Structures are given as structure tokens and as C-alpha cells.
Amino acid sequence: MAAGVYENPAGNRELRAAIARHIGISRSVSGSPDDVIVTNGTQQALDIIARVLLEPGDVVAMEDPGYQPPKDLFRALGTRVIGVPVDSEGLVVEALPAEARAVYVTPSHQYPLGVAMSLSRRRALLAWAERNNAVVVEDDYDSEFRFGGRPLEPLQTLDTTGRVVYVGTFSKTLLPTLRLGFMVVPPSLQEAAQKAKFVTDWHTATITQSALAWFIDEGAFARHIRKVSRTYSERHEALTAAIKSNFGDYLDLIPSSTGLHIAAYARRASVDHIDAIASRAFDLGVAIQRLSAFQVDRKPPAGIILGYGAIETARIAEGLRRLRSCFDECVSRRPKAA
CATH class of the missing domain: 3.40.640.10 (Type I PLP-dependent aspartate aminotransferase-like (Major domain))
Incomplete structure (x- = not known):
């Protein structure tokens, strides 16, 4: 043409x-x-x-x-x-x-x-x-x-x-x-x-x-896919391992071996808790998505989605450290005594 x-x-x-x-x-x-x-x-x-x-x-x-x-x-x-x-x-x-x-x-x-x-x-x-x-x-x-x-x-x-x-x-x-x-x-x-x-x-x-x-x-596209797949695999492994080891009291990871995001259900946080966590995390430079935002007819359980397509592998640990602090702040805190 x-x-x-x-x-x-x-x-x-x-x-x-x-x-x-x-x-x-x-x-x-x-x-x-x-x-x-x-x-x-x-x-x-x-x-x-x-x-x-x-x-x-x-x-x-x-x-x-x-x-x-x-x-x-x-x-x-x-x-x-x-x-x-x-x-x-x-x-x-x-x-x-x-x-x-x-x-x-x-x-x-x-x-x-x-x-x-x-x-x-x-x-x-x-x-x-x-x-x-x-x-x-x-x-x-x-x-x-x-x-x-x-x-x-x-x-x-x-x-x-x-x-x-x-x-x-x-x-x-x-x-x-x-x-x-x-x-x-x-x-x-x-x-x-x-x-x-x-x-x-x-x-x-x-x-x-x-x-x-x-x-x-x-053949450049196939080479590109092979190269970035190795990077994404590292990020997937780092993220899933950290969620299992450091968020076990807060999150149940949904098994997945494909793509550029993972999801997890909240163990004891409510949808309102997750809303507050997402807002606080954003203030700290950490972007997460809420499962509740993907409702069609019925409200899904409280949970989060973590994408790793755009974050450098070396920054995942710090991002999760900040996210953990958000969970501790928004879920674990107790009401003040009257």
C-alpha cells in the first residue's frame, strides 16, 4: 500500500x-x-x-x-x-x-x-x-x-x-x-x-x-516479548512472595500465573477500609485498585489489585512497605476510648 x-x-x-x-x-x-x-x-x-x-x-x-x-x-x-x-x-x-x-x-x-x-x-x-x-x-x-x-x-x-x-x-x-x-x-x-x-x-x-x-x-516483537517476560516474571515472583509472607494477616492472594497484575481478597478489612487504604496509599505514592470498583451488578468482596507492569522491580519492596503501613493504619487501629 x-x-x-x-x-x-x-x-x-x-x-x-x-x-x-x-x-x-x-x-x-x-x-x-x-x-x-x-x-x-x-x-x-x-x-x-x-x-x-x-x-x-x-x-x-x-x-x-x-x-x-x-x-x-x-x-x-x-x-x-x-x-x-x-x-x-x-x-x-x-x-x-x-x-x-x-x-x-x-x-x-x-x-x-x-x-x-x-x-x-x-x-x-x-x-x-x-x-x-x-x-x-x-x-x-x-x-x-x-x-x-x-x-x-x-x-x-x-x-x-x-x-x-x-x-x-x-x-x-x-x-x-x-x-x-x-x-x-x-x-x-x-x-x-x-x-x-x-x-x-x-x-x-x-x-x-x-x-x-x-x-x-x-522477529523484533518476539524478542521484545521474551525480554520483558523475564522482567515481568521477576516482578510477579517478588510481589506474590511478599504478599504471602508480609500480608498474610490482611490478604488472601488469588492464584494467578499470567499477565501484569495480581489480586487479593481482604481477610478482615471492609470495603470502606480498602477505600481508605487506597486513598492513603496514593498519598504515599503507591497506586492500587479496589475490587469494589469493578462491580457490575453485585458488590464484590473487599480486596485489592496490584499491577506491576510499570514499576521497577527494585522499587516493589519499598512500595509494599508503604502499603503495609496503610493497612496497619487503616485496619488495625482501634477506636479511642470514650
């Missing part, structure tokens, strides 16, 4: 081919370049899916607690979003509303809890979608970073009926500011999805697409 010429709405052909090869190797996702549509991040991919498949009043089911931007997007488009509980095996399929037209899930590394959806639960979800004539939107936002265990097959790979739309992003592997994502679309939806992309913004920035295609094809 010559510089200065409008691009195919689906994206640069070289980049779509590079993405198809990359996710085939790194994530076992099956798809050709024709199945790939380049988007401006995950949020646009979800917007396209909603424009193609949903109408105002339709029901969208999503994990509860869950990632908030999709909830806001679906509701802004007039759909009814229903939260579905998550346990140690991921989304509870038995709790899905029968009227749902779409299910949005993060099965490889549930956001925010961090659990992985079990294979039996994945199969049950696909069977449910077929019975109820629904589409499954699989958001695989950070599974390149796996620090242990055998990765489970994506829903997209297990799908035999063309009901899964697979969504990926370069926000975690490169930079959120690139606003580059992609979707792998079943053949039955390709034409409609490309038309929706066209009427939305015609195409994603061509120069960025060309640069990323070169970066992947030259």
Missing part, C-alpha cells in the same frame, strides 16, 4: 498476516489474514461487535466483577448488561441469563481477579452459546505473559460453530498509547464487521500499521 493512500478497512495486509502468524504461534489461535481486522484498541473492536450483532434492549452478559470500559460501552449503545459471578474456574456458566445475545469474557486471565477459566468451563460456555444462539467475545488482553503452567486452548480454538470473536491488543505488550488492537472474526461476520469499521473511522493509522508489521516480521 503506497503512503498517502486510503487503506482497506480491515487493515494493512502485511500486518494482518503478521498478527495471524503471531497469535497462531503464541496463543494457538487459528485464523488467516482474512479473519483479522485491525482496530484502534480493544474498545473499538467491542464497539464494532456491538454495532454488527446487537440492538438496543439486547442483553449482554459479562463477568462480575469485570472490566468496566466494555460495560460502559455496551450500556451506552442501549443494551442491557447483566453481571455473571466468577469463581476459581472463571465465569459461572450456569448463572448466564438465557436471553443473553452476547457474552464478554476474559478467560485466560480474568480481569480483575486473575483466575483462568478451566477447560470444562470453556467447553460448557461454548455449548451454552450454541444452545442459546449467542456470540462469545473472548478478550485475550495479556496472555503472552505466562509464568507457569500449561496454557489452555483459547475459546476461539475450541469453537467449532463460529460463535467466538477473539479480541487482542498491543496495549500490554507494547504501549497503550499506540491504540492498536485486532479481532479475529468468523467468516459469517467478516463482511459486516469490515463495513462497521469503515463507517466508524475507515481504517486505523497506516504508518503505525506498517511499522508494526515490520517489527513483527523481523
Whole structure:
């Protein structure tokens, strides 16, 4: 494609081919370049899916607690979003509303809890979608970073009926500011999805697409992933070990071996305590997220989320020391005697 010429709405052909090869190797996702549509991040991919498949009043089911931007997007488009509980095996399929037209899930590394959806639960979800004539939107936002265990097959790979739309992003592997994502679309939806992309913004920035295609094809992207994975693995190990050893009286760590964040339930702190801890930690230069901020329909237990993508490994210990002081101050203090 010559510089200065409008691009195919689906994206640069070289980049779509590079993405198809990359996710085939790194994530076992099956798809050709024709199945790939380049988007401006995950949020646009979800917007396209909603424009193609949903109408105002339709029901969208999503994990509860869950990632908030999709909830806001679906509701802004007039759909009814229903939260579905998550346990140690991921989304509870038995709790899905029968009227749902779409299910949005993060099965490889549930956001925010961090659990992985079990294979039996994945199969049950696909069977449910077929019975109820629904589409499954699989958001695989950070599974390149796996620090242990055998990765489970994506829903997209297990799908035999063309009901899964697979969504990926370069926000975690490169930079959120690139606003580059992609979707792998079943053949039955390709034409409609490309038309929706066209009427939305015609195409994603061509120069960025060309640069990323070169970066992947030259092997630089794979080398980058290997390099940063070692760093993230060190941070993950340091953070999880410290939480287990130094916060055992305050936190129950939720097991996770993927991605750039961990989550923990509070043992005895209330949601109000966690709000106070988060505020005090922010004053001390420590950023944490509250599980309660990810509520869809039901209030989740008190807990925190700790991201380690942007903190230097050497600074984790000091950050946790400050966080520990916040817990001691906000949870352990006793009311003054009258």
C-alpha cells in the first residue's frame, strides 16, 4: 500500500498476516489474514461487535466483577448488561441469563481477579452459546505473559460453530498509547464487521500499521516479548512472595500465573477500609485498585489489585512497605476510648 493512500478497512495486509502468524504461534489461535481486522484498541473492536450483532434492549452478559470500559460501552449503545459471578474456574456458566445475545469474557486471565477459566468451563460456555444462539467475545488482553503452567486452548480454538470473536491488543505488550488492537472474526461476520469499521473511522493509522508489521516480521516483537517476560516474571515472583509472607494477616492472594497484575481478597478489612487504604496509599505514592470498583451488578468482596507492569522491580519492596503501613493504619487501629 503506497503512503498517502486510503487503506482497506480491515487493515494493512502485511500486518494482518503478521498478527495471524503471531497469535497462531503464541496463543494457538487459528485464523488467516482474512479473519483479522485491525482496530484502534480493544474498545473499538467491542464497539464494532456491538454495532454488527446487537440492538438496543439486547442483553449482554459479562463477568462480575469485570472490566468496566466494555460495560460502559455496551450500556451506552442501549443494551442491557447483566453481571455473571466468577469463581476459581472463571465465569459461572450456569448463572448466564438465557436471553443473553452476547457474552464478554476474559478467560485466560480474568480481569480483575486473575483466575483462568478451566477447560470444562470453556467447553460448557461454548455449548451454552450454541444452545442459546449467542456470540462469545473472548478478550485475550495479556496472555503472552505466562509464568507457569500449561496454557489452555483459547475459546476461539475450541469453537467449532463460529460463535467466538477473539479480541487482542498491543496495549500490554507494547504501549497503550499506540491504540492498536485486532479481532479475529468468523467468516459469517467478516463482511459486516469490515463495513462497521469503515463507517466508524475507515481504517486505523497506516504508518503505525506498517511499522508494526515490520517489527513483527523481523522477529523484533518476539524478542521484545521474551525480554520483558523475564522482567515481568521477576516482578510477579517478588510481589506474590511478599504478599504471602508480609500480608498474610490482611490478604488472601488469588492464584494467578499470567499477565501484569495480581489480586487479593481482604481477610478482615471492609470495603470502606480498602477505600481508605487506597486513598492513603496514593498519598504515599503507591497506586492500587479496589475490587469494589469493578462491580457490575453485585458488590464484590473487599480486596485489592496490584499491577506491576510499570514499576521497577527494585522499587516493589519499598512500595509494599508503604502499603503495609496503610493497612496497619487503616485496619488495625482501634477506636479511642470514650
